[in-house]
Amino acid sequence: MIYFNNGDELLLVLEALSNPQRLKIIAVLSEGRQYVSHLARELGISRPLLYLHLQKLEEANLVSSDMEILETGQAAKFYQLNDIHFVLNEQLIHDLSKSLSIKRKK
Amino acid sequence: MIYFNNGDELLLVLEALSNPQRLKIIAVLSEGRQYVSHLARELGISRPLLYLHLQKLEEANLVSSDMEILETGQAAKFYQLNDIHFVLNEQLIHDLSKSLSIKRKK
DNA sequence: ATCATATGTAAGTATTTTATTACACATATA
DNA sequence: TATATGTGTAATAAAATACTTACATATGAT
Numbered sequence: 001m002i003y004f005n006n007g008d009e010l011l012l013v014l015e016a017l018s019n020p021q022r023l024k025i026i027a028v029l030s031e032g033r034q035y036v037s038h039l040a041r042e043l044g045i046s047r048p049l050l051y052l053h054l055q056k057l058e059e060a061n062l063v064s065s066d067m068e069i070l071e072t073g074q075a076a077k078f079y080q081l082n083d084i085h086f087v088l089n090e091q092l093i094h095d096l097s098k099s100l101s102i103k104r105k106k
Numbered sequence: 107m108i109y110f111n112n113g114d115e116l117l118l119v120l121e122a123l124s125n126p127q128r129l130k131i132i133a134v135l136s137e138g139r140q141y142v143s144h145l146a147r148e149l150g151i152s153r154p155l156l157y158l159h160l161q162k163l164e165e166a167n168l169v170s171s172d173m174e175i176l177e178t179g180q181a182a183k184f185y186q187l188n189d190i191h192f193v194l195n196e197q198l199i200h201d202l203s204k205s206l207s208i209k210r211k212k
Numbered sequence: 213a214t215c216a217t218a219t220g221t222a223a224g225t226a227t228t229t230t231a232t233t234a235c236a237c238a239t240a241t242a
Numbered sequence: 243t244a245t246a247t248g249t250g251t252a253a254t255a256a257a258a259t260a261c262t263t264a265c266a267t268a269t270g271a272t
Contacts (some may be wrong), residue, residue, distance in 0.1 A: 007126075007129065010129075011124065011125075011126055011129065014120060014123045014124040015124045017120045017124070017194075018117065018120040018121045018123070018124035019117075019259090019260085020113075020117055020206050020207065020208045020209075021208060021260085023113065023116070023117065023199055023202075023203055023206055024203055024206065024208070026196060026199045026200075026203075027199055027200045027203030030196040030197070030199065030200040031200070035218085035219095036218085036219075036220095037217075037218060037219080045261090046261075046262070046263090047218095047219085047220090048220090048221075048222095048261080048262075048263085049260075049261055049262080051219095051220075051221085052259090052260070052261080053260090056259095067219090070217090070218080072217075072218090072269080072270065072271090073269060073270060074217065074218050074219090074268080074269050074270070075218070075219070075268080075269080076217095076218060076219080077218090077219065077220095081196055084194070084195055084196045084199070085193075085194070085195040085196070086193070086194055086195075087191075087192070087193050087194075088123075088190070088191070088192055088193075088194065089190055089191040089192075090132060090136040090187055090190045090191070091136070093129055093132045093133055093136065093190070094132075094133045094136040094137070096129075097129055097130055097132075097133030100126050100129055100130065101126065102126045102127060102130070103126075104257075104258095105257080105258065125229090125230085127230085141248085141249095142248085142249075142250095143247075143248060143249080151231085152231075152232070152233090153248095153249085153250090154231080154232075154233085154250090154251075154252095155230075155231055155232080157249095157250080157251085158229090158230075158231080159230090173249090176247090176248080178239080178240065178241090178247075178248085179239060179240060180238080180239055180240070180247060180248045180249090181238080181239080181248065181249070182247095182248060182249080183248090183249065183250095210227080210228095211227080211228065
């Protein structure tokens with residue numbers, strides 16, 4: 001169960017989830033861990049783009065990664081889902097909005 | 107309780123929620139309905155910008171609006187929260203991802 | 213050595229989102 | 243009439259996000 005410590009954390013998760021590619025990534029990973037190149041082929045997107053999305057998911061703590069040696073002997077970076085489960089309602093948004101910053105990113 | 111009919115609907119809601127200004131708007135509206143100009147002053151943002159955000163929230167069905175005559179005799183547009191309450195987990199994302207489209211917007 | 217597979221990232225472009233400025237129009241009050 | 247309040251929107255600018263192309267490096271198999 002995801003617990004949000006503040007509004008910025010909630011926003012980080014919501015931003016990570018508000019993209020169709022990233023939802024697809026989560027859907028694929030929900031069937032089991034997988035390494036980057038394989039994931040890219042499965043999703044039909046370029047590896048650099050996949051990296052971008054995985055990075056956002058990782059920053060929001062929705063996925064994690066480990067290096068592992070494939071049967072072929074090559075190193076591969078495996079990604080897996082963290083526990084993604086939370087409830088969202090107006091009360092929570094109201095409470096967390098006090099610790100939510102409105103800021104420029106760059 | 108929000109029920110998502112498909113992946114695109116889920117995404118629409120997540121996109122609407124993934125912005126700090128819009129979370130603040132929801133937080134304010136959770137304390138009661140309010141009209142646009144008043145809301146803009148309370149949030150410290152311009153009315154055109156507020157319109158933009160309210161439109162996104164309305165498209166995601168998170169808020170609704172009604173015109174009403176103020177005590178002063180002027181017409182005002184009141185916004186109020188719809189029921190915002192849902193659970194999100196990997197199973198749901200997995201299921202809804204099948205009806206999720208990856209598309210350009212314009 | 214060459215081919216296929218893997219990771220990793222820099223640099224540039226395209227698209228979308230967010231925000232501002234400037235209008236038009238209406239009602240009530242001083 | 244001038245001022246203050248309200249709605250509504252068009253046009254533009256700025257910022258952030260998404261995506262592409264190109265490259266470097268490494269391992270194993272042919």
